[in-house]
Amino acid sequence: MAAEIICVGTELLLGDIVNTNAQYLALELAKLGIPHYYQTVVGDNVERLKKAIAIARERSSILIFTGGLGPTPDDLTTETIADFFQTPLREDQEILAEIEAKFTSLGREMPPSNSKQALIPIGADFLPNPTGTAPGLIWQPQTNVTILTFPGVPSEMKRMWVETAIPYLESQGWGKERIYSRSLKFRGIGESALAEKVAHLFALTNPTVAPYAGLGEVRLRIATKAPSLQAALQVIEPVATEIKEIAGLDYFGADDDTLPAVVGELLRRQKQTLSVAESCTGGGLGEIITQIAGSSDYFWGGVISYDNRVKVALLDVNEQDLNNVGAVSAIVAQQMALGVQKRLTTDWGISITGIAGPGGGSETKPVGLVYIGLASPEGKVTVSEHRFGENRDRLTIRQISAYTALDRLRRNLLIMS
Amino acid sequence: MAAEIICVGTELLLGDIVNTNAQYLALELAKLGIPHYYQTVVGDNVERLKKAIAIARERSSILIFTGGLGPTPDDLTTETIADFFQTPLREDQEILAEIEAKFTSLGREMPPSNSKQALIPIGADFLPNPTGTAPGLIWQPQTNVTILTFPGVPSEMKRMWVETAIPYLESQGWGKERIYSRSLKFRGIGESALAEKVAHLFALTNPTVAPYAGLGEVRLRIATKAPSLQAALQVIEPVATEIKEIAGLDYFGADDDTLPAVVGELLRRQKQTLSVAESCTGGGLGEIITQIAGSSDYFWGGVISYDNRVKVALLDVNEQDLNNVGAVSAIVAQQMALGVQKRLTTDWGISITGIAGPGGGSETKPVGLVYIGLASPEGKVTVSEHRFGENRDRLTIRQISAYTALDRLRRNLLIMS
Numbered sequence: 001m002a003a004e005i006i007c008v009g010t011e012l013l014l015g016d017i018v019n020t021n022a023q024y025l026a027l028e029l030a031k032l033g034i035p036h037y038y039q040t041v042v043g044d045n046v047e048r049l050k051k052a053i054a055i056a057r058e059r060s061s062i063l064i065f066t067g068g069l070g071p072t073p074d075d076l077t078t079e080t081i082a083d084f085f086q087t088p089l090r091e092d093q094e095i096l097a098e099i100e101a102k103f104t105s106l107g108r109e110m111p112p113s114n115s116k117q118a119l120i121p122i123g124a125d126f127l128p129n130p131t132g133t134a135p136g137l138i139w140q141p142q143t144n145v146t147i148l149t150f151p152g153v154p155s156e157m158k159r160m161w162v163e164t165a166i167p168y169l170e171s172q173g174w175g176k177e178r179i180y181s182r183s184l185k186f187r188g189i190g191e192s193a194l195a196e197k198v199a200h201l202f203a204l205t206n207p208t209v210a211p212y213a214g215l216g217e218v219r220l221r222i223a224t225k226a227p228s229l230q231a232a233l234q235v236i237e238p239v240a241t242e243i244k245e246i247a248g249l250d251y252f253g254a255d256d257d258t259l260p261a262v263v264g265e266l267l268r269r270q271k272q273t274l275s276v277a278e279s280c281t282g283g284g285l286g287e288i289i290t291q292i293a294g295s296s297d298y299f300w301g302g303v304i305s306y307d308n309r310v311k312v313a314l315l316d317v318n319e320q321d322l323n324n325v326g327a328v329s330a331i332v333a334q335q336m337a338l339g340v341q342k343r344l345t346t347d348w349g350i351s352i353t354g355i356a357g358p359g360g361g362s363e364t365k366p367v368g369l370v371y372i373g374l375a376s377p378e379g380k381v382t383v384s385e386h387r388f389g390e391n392r393d394r395l396t397i398r399q400i401s402a403y404t405a406l407d408r409l410r411r412n413l414l415i416m417s
Numbered sequence: 418m419a420a421e422i423i424c425v426g427t428e429l430l431l432g433d434i435v436n437t438n439a440q441y442l443a444l445e446l447a448k449l450g451i452p453h454y455y456q457t458v459v460g461d462n463v464e465r466l467k468k469a470i471a472i473a474r475e476r477s478s479i480l481i482f483t484g485g486l487g488p489t490p491d492d493l494t495t496e497t498i499a500d501f502f503q504t505p506l507r508e509d510q511e512i513l514a515e516i517e518a519k520f521t522s523l524g525r526e527m528p529p530s531n532s533k534q535a536l537i538p539i540g541a542d543f544l545p546n547p548t549g550t551a552p553g554l555i556w557q558p559q560t561n562v563t564i565l566t567f568p569g570v571p572s573e574m575k576r577m578w579v580e581t582a583i584p585y586l587e588s589q590g591w592g593k594e595r596i597y598s599r600s601l602k603f604r605g606i607g608e609s610a611l612a613e614k615v616a617h618l619f620a621l622t623n624p625t626v627a628p629y630a631g632l633g634e635v636r637l638r639i640a641t642k643a644p645s646l647q648a649a650l651q652v653i654e655p656v657a658t659e660i661k662e663i664a665g666l667d668y669f670g671a672d673d674d675t676l677p678a679v680v681g682e683l684l685r686r687q688k689q690t691l692s693v694a695e696s697c698t699g700g701g702l703g704e705i706i707t708q709i710a711g712s713s714d715y716f717w718g719g720v721i722s723y724d725n726r727v728k729v730a731l732l733d734v735n736e737q738d739l740n741n742v743g744a745v746s747a748i749v750a751q752q753m754a755l756g757v758q759k760r761l762t763t764d765w766g767i768s769i770t771g772i773a774g775p776g777g778g779s780e781t782k783p784v785g786l787v788y789i790g791l792a793s794p795e796g797k798v799t800v801s802e803h804r805f806g807e808n809r810d811r812l813t814i815r816q817i818s819a820y821t822a823l824d825r826l827r828r829n830l831l832i833m834s
Binding site: 037289305 | 429430431432433434435436437439440441442443444445446447453454455456457458459460462465468469472476596598607608609610612613619627628629630638692693695697698699700701702703704706707708710711712713716717718719720721722723724726727730731760761762773774775776804806808809810811812813815
């Protein structure tokens, strides 16, 4: 009883996209304790897909397909599977009505080609797709063969997996022993520096501790195999507690925690409000803060002062200072933070001004030089200078700048609370 | 004569890493015009790897392996391939000396386990690894079978591919005919609606035309196999021209073109400036616009008016209108666009106000209701109402809103130019 992931799509064979679906599903299978020995990628081609199914059928009993469920002639996963198991397709009226309703809700008429997505092998069940028009299949065409199909769009596939496939697989007896894990997240410390601090934990076998590095964020994953979450936590929690103590303020959250959510929660708890003045990030900091639903409770808005005239007109930055020391300077960062705090009458004001590149750098002000200002409720402003590196690209410098600014606010909120 | 990519590694089956190697190699094979119909992922297991080789051997003649070349007992790609083709291994003294030298240069002694990496099937050649200790293989164990092996570390694999594998494959006659492609990009039209308009082109065999859908963006990829770019363009261009004529304003760019780059170029050419007033997108539109280096030439900045007080104070939105019809309304969108255009003294002003959800929706104003205002240099304001769908999540609604706003500006710039 092993699973096999079969990703269908010529775009994968052409290298147009990375197969993140296979990774997601692999991780999920591991969590449920479902063995999984092979993954296959095959193009949008009936004969080759049929051959891949024949091979997978011999060596695996749960066949998980992604891709090829769309409305175009290229999309042929459903009919090929049905054909392989010599089962005719039927049109499901309920699904057809749902697809039509989705188009109606968007104010559009359903193109005739989408009706194809309501075809299903006789005896199969639909795996509902709450966000897209392409539903999947749950089907046992033969004893000891389970077919699950998903669209190739990752967000649709993931939601269908969580909402329908997991409960189905659990009902089939999977998931009694699972891998449970906890990811602790850190900012303001490098991967190797953190790894050295907790090196003695990497030798543990239960739980295991492993580091992962992202963009300016480091994670430590603590994992164990256990029959229940409660049993897992008994193994995981003591190690998590030890790591948090070692890391201090560099630890900011676990698992699904995000920096803007953590900062938002601190602001909400302290009943304080925030505004931002952004130059080189161009709105990116505001965008990250407002990713959190309910952020209007503490985030009032900001000024994108990309042009110096906007810094003067809307943030009261001193024109002479701009001329003398330039927009990328500690003094302008200070005035921007104070300006937005005052104009928007919020408790905190954050400012970012820097050189995102690739052009615009000089010897004294290289690409990656960024000033972050933080105006506090007490009227104090502190400015930090960062050099995010000439080797990083524009988007990375902008993103690190926004997250670093948020992290500075987080540390200040924690110290003051 | 087709290639097959076989990625060996239990970490891929556990979902610990994304298989970027397969994408890289797929793209490279496509460039060289080497057909490639299957990819296989298999764990560090002799029996299963052998079975995967047997299957690949039946359907492909160039077998490209990544992973399993390291010094640990888990790494068994070389010996398993040798065993499959019933060929004994020999220890290559030259390679052994090179591995030892690499350790010496790091000031370390070679661990005994690394000597394993100097084993090679009799009759095979080494594929040198300039950066790591694990060399690969180039081997023709039988007529019409070519084996190439690479370590799993992407940077090592890529360098070995470029420096040795490409010249080798070219010496075997590949790369004389390559696949060239052009991706045309569209906005404001769904995948199926566009597909129906150009349905007659999907039947073409040279060039081929295939659709791909992204978030609010649809692409048509026109591809052909040709001995040179010039020859390819002769096949691709007439079809591209026909598609562009059919699509009209829905076509916005090709290949690496992005919407903010295209809009930026139009603004620059018309010497016009832009500012934004963002409510539900929280800065996301400004962020997208300023992803483009040099956007300061035409983008002056904006106001993130997340809270209504900011709409009044910085955008001159009428307080009574806010109370009467609410922030998510055509009239407020209109005032925001005019307000930011006036306050920032730019030619164009874009505004976005809407309900990104998941909370905050009502029967008359559901989640996904978004108003986009566009104030033109002539002082005209037009507001469009959108329903981006209650089934979409917050981040998607925000992103589609920002891109739709940019696309509205693009269409207006094109009509006026």
